[in-house]
Amino acid sequence: xxxxxxxxxxxxxxxxxxxxxxxxxxxxxxxxxxxxxxxxxxxxxxxxxxxxxxxxxxxxxxxxxxxxxxxxxxxxxxxxxxxxxxxxxxxxxxxxxxxxxxxxxxxxxxxxxxxxxxxxxxxxxxxxxxxxxxxxxxxxxxxxxxxxxxxxxxx
Amino acid sequence: xxxxxxxxxxxxxxxxxxxxxxxxxxxxxxxxxxxxxxxxxxxxxxxxxxxxxxxxxxxxxxxxxxxxxxxxxxxxxxxxxxxxxxxxxxxxxxxxxxxxxxxxxxxxxxxxxxxxxxxxxxxxxxxxxxxxxxxxxxxxxxxxxxxxxxxxxxx
Numbered sequence: 001x002x003x004x005x006x007x008x009x010x011x012x013x014x015x016x017x018x019x020x021x022x023x024x025x026x027x028x029x030x031x032x033x034x035x036x037x038x039x040x041x042x043x044x045x046x047x048x049x050x051x052x053x054x055x056x057x058x059x060x061x062x063x064x065x066x067x068x069x070x071x072x073x074x075x076x077x078x079x080x081x082x083x084x085x086x087x088x089x090x091x092x093x094x095x096x097x098x099x100x101x102x103x104x105x106x107x108x109x110x111x112x113x114x115x116x117x118x119x120x121x122x123x124x125x126x127x128x129x130x131x132x133x134x135x136x137x138x139x140x141x142x143x144x145x146x147x148x149x150x151x152x153x154x155x
Numbered sequence: 156x157x158x159x160x161x162x163x164x165x166x167x168x169x170x171x172x173x174x175x176x177x178x179x180x181x182x183x184x185x186x187x188x189x190x191x192x193x194x195x196x197x198x199x200x201x202x203x204x205x206x207x208x209x210x211x212x213x214x215x216x217x218x219x220x221x222x223x224x225x226x227x228x229x230x231x232x233x234x235x236x237x238x239x240x241x242x243x244x245x246x247x248x249x250x251x252x253x254x255x256x257x258x259x260x261x262x263x264x265x266x267x268x269x270x271x272x273x274x275x276x277x278x279x280x281x282x283x284x285x286x287x288x289x290x291x292x293x294x295x296x297x298x299x300x301x302x303x304x305x306x307x308x309x310x
Contacts, residue, residue, distance in 0.1 A: 016205045018212040026203035048181035050171045051249070052308050057173040058221045058250045063214025094206070095213045098255045105249075105308055153207050153260055 005031035006039075006071040009085040014092045014149070019067030030064060032071040032116070039072040039116040045108050056106040061140050064114050065130045066098050069144035072116035073126035077148070080121055093126060093146040094153070106132065106139040124148040160186035161194075161226040164240040169247045169304070174222030185219060187226040187271070194227040194271040200263050211261040216295045219269050220285045221253050224299035227271035228281035232303070235276055248281060248301040249308070261287065261294040279303040 007020045007030065018027040032041040043064055051057035073093035078085050106112065113133045120127040130142035162175045162185065173182040187196040198219055206212035228248035233240050261267065268288045275282040285297035 014207055016208055018204050018206070019214045021205075024203060024205065026201075046181075048179060049173050050176075050179065051173070052169055052304065053171055055308070057218075058253065059174045059214065059218025062217035062221065062253060062255075063212075066213045066217065094260075095257050097257065098213065098217060098253075100217075100253045102250050102252065149207065153210065 003033065004085075005033055006075045006085065007031060009090070010074075010092060011090045014090070017067065019063045020071055028063065028067070030067050030071070030114075032068050032075070032114075034075065035115075037118075039068065039075060041068045041071070041114045042111050043114065044111045047108070050108055052105070054105075054108060056108045056112070058100070058102060061102065061106055061132055062098065062100050062142075064112065065100055065132060065140065065142035066095050066144060068114045068116055069098075069128040069130055069142065070095060070146050072118065072128045073146040076118045076121050076126055076128075092149045094149045096125075096145045096147050098145075099143040101141045102139070103141060104137070104139050107134050110135060158188065159240075160188055161230045161240065162186060164245070165229075165247060166245045169245070172222065174218045175226055183218065183222070185222050185226070185269075187223050187230070187269075189230065190270075192273075194223065194230060196223045196226070196269045197266050198269065199266045202263070205263055207260070209260075209263060211263045211267070213255070213257060216257065216261055216287055217253065217255050217297075219267065220255055220287060220295065220297035221250050221299060223269045223271055224253075224283040224285055224297065225250060225301050227273065227283045228301040231273045231276055231281055231283075247304045249304045251280075251300045251302050254298040256296045257294070258296060259292070259294050262289050265289060
């Protein structure tokens with residue numbers, strides 16, 4: 001049996017995100033998992049995700065950091081509540097602010113590892129620190145402030 | 156004659172960016188222009204660029220802000236140098252850091268206007284402040300620190 005990713009637990013009505021929704025066939029469909037107290041996702045860029053030839057464009061780096069962080073926030077909220085991820089009501093987070101530092105060019109020819117650490121979990125807010133690495137080298141760092149999605153956003 | 160966008164002046168060897176390269180057929184191909192001392196780009200999201208249904212996913216917002224900022228930086232560098240954008244050597248900027256504040260959900264059903272203001276231009280660094288609006292309402296703000304691309308990045 002394949003282990004389910006955080007995003008596989010998103011209810012269908014909030015599972016269309018281009019970055020992480022399992023119901024968006026055009027999207028990146030990233031998959032995030034626990035690794036001890038950290039979270040991890042691995043994504044292999046497509047050849048057209050280029051910036052300067054040979055490197056990943058910054059928007060993809062930002063997208064991976066963003067969506068891995070909101071997934072991490074949901075998982076952290078379940079864990080803090082002592083609840084399994086398949087229990088209702090579902091936790092689903094959106095991004096309030098995203099900061100990405102591009103430390104070095106990210107090579108496009110191989111998988112990227114995105115790791116998350118929960119810095120703060122308080123009320124409806126979860127702050128996640130992210131690193132994005134290629135071939136064992138950290139190429140970008142992210143700080144993401146996420147908030148639980150307002151009910152009013154669901155149409 | 157159609158007015159050329161900043162990105163149309165990028166030399167072919169650095170015109171493959173997914174966000175703004177005119178040579179990337181899969182990409183967003185954003186087009187940025189001067190509007191007085193500000194810069195402006197308009198981009199209409201595709202239906203699959205969704206976050207929660209009805210809204211644009213954050214990674215696209217970050218990508219548009221990022222690429223409009225690097226385009227703005229290049230245009231600002233030419234203007235500061237008193238040079239036309241079709242003169243050599245070309246200015247081409249990459250992002251050192253990107254901060255996006257998501258002020259409200261960005262509706263997906265119409266064009267987005269991305270506007271840039273040059274906050275600082277000093278040596279090889281240009282800092283650009285961005286707003287991203289839908290239907291006249293600012294939905295996200297960005298602060299982007301860009302640096303002139305190192306020669307070593309071109310393969």
